[in-house]
Amino acid sequence: MYLILFVAIALISYMVQANLQSKFKKFGAVRLASGMTGREVAEKMLRDHGITHVRVTSVQGHLTDHYNPSDGTVNLSSEVYNSCSVAAAAVAAHECGHAVQHAYAYGPLQLRSALVPIVSFASSWVQWVLLAGILLVESFPGILLVGIALFAVTTLFSVITLPVEIDASRRATAWLQQAGITSAYDQPMAVSALRAAAYTYVVAALSSLATLIYYVMIFLGGSRDD
Numbered sequence: 001m002y003l004i005l006f007v008a009i010a011l012i013s014y015m016v017q018a019n020l021q022s023k024f025k026k027f028g029a030v031r032l033a034s035g036m037t038g039r040e041v042a043e044k045m046l047r048d049h050g051i052t053h054v055r056v057t058s059v060q061g062h063l064t065d066h067y068n069p070s071d072g073t074v075n076l077s078s079e080v081y082n083s084c085s086v087a088a089a090a091v092a093a094h095e096c097g098h099a100v101q102h103a104y105a106y107g108p109l110q111l112r113s114a115l116v117p118i119v120s121f122a123s124s125w126v127q128w129v130l131l132a133g134i135l136l137v138e139s140f141p142g143i144l145l146v147g148i149a150l151f152a153v154t155t156l157f158s159v160i161t162l163p164v165e166i167d168a169s170r171r172a173t174a175w176l177q178q179a180g181i182t183s184a185y186d187q188p189m190a191v192s193a194l195r196a197a198a199y200t201y202v203v204a205a206l207s208s209l210a211t212l213i214y215y216v217m218i219f220l221g222g223s224r225d226d
Contacts, residue, residue, distance in 0.1 A: 002214050009207045016199045023196040024063070027087040028079070033183035038080040038088035045096040045175055046074070054099045056092075058082075065091050067098035069113065074099055086182070090190040093176050094197070097168030108163045119157045126150040134218060144219045148212070155212045158205040165201045169194040 036044070042056045054072045058081040059065075065076050074095045080088040101109040126147060133144025173191050176182045182190050 002210075002217075005210055006214075009203065009210060013200075013203045013207065016196075016203050020196045020200060023193045024087045024091075027090070027189045027193050028083065028085045030086045030186060030189060032084050032086050032089050032181070033186055034089075034181050035084050036089065036181060037082055037084050038076050038092035039082070041089045041176075041181055042074050042076060042092040042096050044179065044181070045093055045172075046099060048175065048179060049096075049100050049103065051099055051103050056081075063091075065095050067095045067102070069098075069102050086186045086189045087193050089176060089181055090172065090193045093172035093181070093190075094168050094194055097171040097175075098164070100171055101164065101168060106164075106167065108160055108167070112157065112160045112164055115153070115157050115160070118153055122150040122153040126154065130215060137218060137221075141219060144215070148215050148219060151208075151212055151215060155205075155208040158201075158208045162201055162205055166198055169198055 032041075039056050039058070046052075046054055046056070054074055056074045056076065058078050059075045061077055062079065063077065065080055067074050074092075076092055076095065080091045098109065100106075129143065129150060130147035133141075133147040137144050173187070173194060176190055177187050
């Protein structure tokens, strides 16, 4: 049953990623009605929200765009930073959405940020602790229990990420329309692109939750054997 579940999640993940790549390729070829680049969109959104301490920078890579609260930067991939496409505007506004969340002390973002050091520690050890726990589940079930606790932290992080990402997209699409960055023609494209991106976080959270349940079942099975 679990094998079927994991295969299903893997297939869904593949389809979601393929859909995301397709959307961004398609909308990356559509010029934004306002003609603004991703950098200009990001800088305007920050200004419109009274955020003056955050810089917009260009980074290498594909879909490597992110907001870094530690150094106050919105980092856009070069294809977004310099592009005048609908996809670039959507991504730039989304990342600025995180800066707005930070500036307005959005609860889920604060919780996710607080979990980062714990998740970093858990991610470094969880695979080794789980492996040892599975191998020794009948003799030392406590080891697997520790691994499950560590994995639960990463799962919690994935779940908390969902409202953070969805809210950032909501802020982005609302502002794009209100500020006149997108037109009636390209606004639905921006919404569609960000929705496709949001699905990847949904699948990641479901996958992590399913894996957590799998480890719990192994632990319970090992405990019953004792």
